[in-house]
Amino acid sequence: IGIDTPEVKHPKKPIQQFGPEASEKMSALLQNQEKVCLIEDKVGDKFDQYGRTLAYVYLENGLDVNAEMLKVGLARGYFSFPFERKAEFQFYEKEAKEMKVNLWE
Numbered sequence: 001i002g003i004d005t006p007e008v009k010h011p012k013k014p015i016q017q018f019g020p021e022a023s024e025k026m027s028a029l030l031q032n033q034e035k036v037c038l039i040e041d042k043v044g045d046k047f048d049q050y051g052r053t054l055a056y057v058y059l060e061n062g063l064d065v066n067a068e069m070l071k072v073g074l075a076r077g078y079f080s081f082p083f084e085r086k087a088e089f090q091f092y093e094k095e096a097k098e099m100k101v102n103l104w105e
Contacts (some may be wrong), residue, residue, distance in 0.1 A: 001041050001054040001073040003066050006103070018103050022074040029065055035061045036065075044083035056085070067092055073102035 006016035008023045030036070038055035038074040040046055048054055057065040066100035069075035077093040079086060 001044055001056060001066065002078055002083050002085060003069055004078040005069065005075045018074060021102060022069065025069065025074050026065075028064070029059065029068065033059055035060055041083045041085070044081060062097065071096060073097075073099070073104050076103065 005022040005026070008015050008019040009011050031046035037058040037060075038053065039058065040055055045054055059065065066075075067089070070077060070089055072095035077086075079087045079090065083089075096102070
């Protein structure tokens with residue numbers, strides 16, 4: 001919830017800029033993870049229009065995957081719908097833009 005990464009496997013869209021990097025980062029974060037924790041948002045929807053689960057993803061070591069992808073500039077904030085951590089995610093995106101990392105170069 002709250003993020004959108006560049007496309008790499010969309011059936012009708014080409015691979016987007018920084019899509020492979022975002023995919024590699026996500027794979028690296030999830031590598032060797034036997035479990036992740038999905039936390040639903042108290043304000044936002046539980047599923048998107050495609051039936052995908054909307055949640056905050058945490059690793060066993062406590063790393064917040066959604067926030068990490070924003071911080072490293074490999075996801076954009078998805079702010080069209082309400083969710084309780086919107087201001088926090090806007091801050092992370094703003095910082096990535098100011099540091100001109102990845103999507104924001």
